[in-house]
Amino acid sequence: MTAATATATAGTNIALVKYWGKRDETLNLPATGSLSLTLDRLGTRTRVAFDGGDGARDRVTLDGAPAAEKVATRVTLFLDRVRARAGIAARATVVTDNSVPTASGLASSASGFAALAVAATGAAGLALAPTELSVLARLGSGSAARSIFGGFVEMARGARADGTDAAAHPLDAGDGWNVRLVVAITAAGEKALGSTAAMRRTAETSPYYEAWVRGVDGDLAAARAAIAGRDLAALGAVAERSAMRMHASAMAADPPILYWNPATIAAISRVRALRAEGASAFFTIDAGPHVKVLCDAREAEAVAAALAETPGVLRTLIAAPGSGARIVESA
Numbered sequence: 103m104t105a106a107t108a109t110a111t112a113g114t115n116i117a118l119v120k121y122w123g124k125r126d127e128t129l130n131l132p133a134t135g136s137l138s139l140t141l142d143r144l145g146t147r148t149r150v151a152f153d154g155g156d157g158a159r160d161r162v163t164l165d166g167a168p169a170a171e172k173v174a175t176r177v178t179l180f181l182d183r184v185r186a187r188a189g190i191a192a193r194a195t196v197v198t199d200n201s202v203p204t205a206s207g208l209a210s211s212a213s214g215f216a217a218l219a220v221a222a223t224g225a226a227g228l229a230l231a232p233t234e235l236s237v238l239a240r241l242g243s244g245s246a247a248r249s250i251f252g253g254f255v256e257m258a259r260g261a262r263a264d265g266t267d268a269a270a271h272p273l274d275a276g277d278g279w280n281v282r283l284v285v286a287i288t289a290a291g292e293k294a295l296g297s298t299a300a301m302r303r304t305a306e307t308s309p310y311y312e313a314w315v316r317g318v319d320g321d322l323a324a325a326r327a328a329i330a331g332r333d334l335a336a337l338g339a340v341a342e343r344s345a346m347r348m349h350a351s352a353m354a355a356d357p358p359i360l361y362w363n364p365a366t367i368a369a370i371s372r373v374r375a376l377r378a379e380g381a382s383a384f385f386t387i388d389a390g391p392h393v394k395v396l397c398d399a400r401e402a403e404a405v406a407a408a409l410a411e412t413p414g415v416l417r418t419l420i421a422a423p424g425s426g427a428r429i430v431e432s433a
């Protein structure tokens with residue numbers, strides 16, 4: 103008998119109101135809510151079959167090669183939850199491909215665990231509601247909870263200790279609003295410090311962490327209102343403020359966490375200069391040196407061109423709002 107197979111795709115998402123801090127590390131429960139835009143590019147495609155794997159273990163292939171031990175372990179821990187829920191004992195074969203190389207340092211865990219949640223539950227024959235899929239994806243990576251949905255998405259902090267109310271929900275598909283996200287890649291290679299360790303250090307040692315947490319609800323309310331009113335300037339202002347405050351709280355940790363390189367600052371300056379010239383463009387930065395710019399679709403090519411000629415920027419790409427994670431093939 104051949105095992106049921108399911109293939110799912112998911113787009114990554116970029117937070118406009120950042121998630122930075124956990125109230126529970128085991129369950130990836132966030133200390134605050136967050137708000138993001140799911141993209142049509144920088145996604146993941148994952149096929150899962152509970153076919154016995156290589157006998158003893160799950161067989162995990164990432165971008166055409168056997169996954170590194172660390173990645174494979176994370177995938178197995180995640181699949182164990184799905185197996186427990188579905189009453190399956192079989193090891194699995196997982197084939198996953200990112201549309202941007204994992205080693206580029208661009209977040210791939212968000213789309214990765216969203217795609218894995220949808221493909222694994224599909225292959226296991228579990229029919230989960232979108233909110234349950236979001237909760238499940240969160241267990242793989244906090245930001246993955248948001249990639250279950252398309253467009254603008256809000257993640258709830260939740261209050262329960264078991265995390266069943268720490269899930270994302272869609273706010274606006276984003277298709278009626280002509281926005282783009284331009285990514286300026288400023289370094290090759292993986293980020294220096296993973297988000298879990300950096301969040302922990304910020305929460306434990308930064309004198310600015312509490313202030314950061316206190317500010318997020320206000321930013322969420324402002325971002326929600328900006329999206330409802332299709333006010334790009336207002337949304338952009340929140341995004342820049344949230345990113346700067348997140349990084350400021352990390353920079354004040356002990357030892358300090360600095361994700362930026364000279365090109366990060368050059369790109370920030372370039373975005374500010376473009377805005378002074380009348381462009382609707384606003385930056386955000388995640389746990390790495392790359393700069394992501396939210397802008398009007400009509401200006402995206404010009405914004406990308408300006409960033410491409412900024413010293414230290416290696417390459418740029420333009421993404422549009424994308425759809426949520428979904429099954430694309432099953433057998």
Ligand code: PMV
Nearest residue numbers: 117120121244245297388389
């Ligand atoms: O989901 P994680 O553990 O990779 O954390 C994501 C953290 C940021 O990307 C910096 C912010 C966010 O909300 O996505």
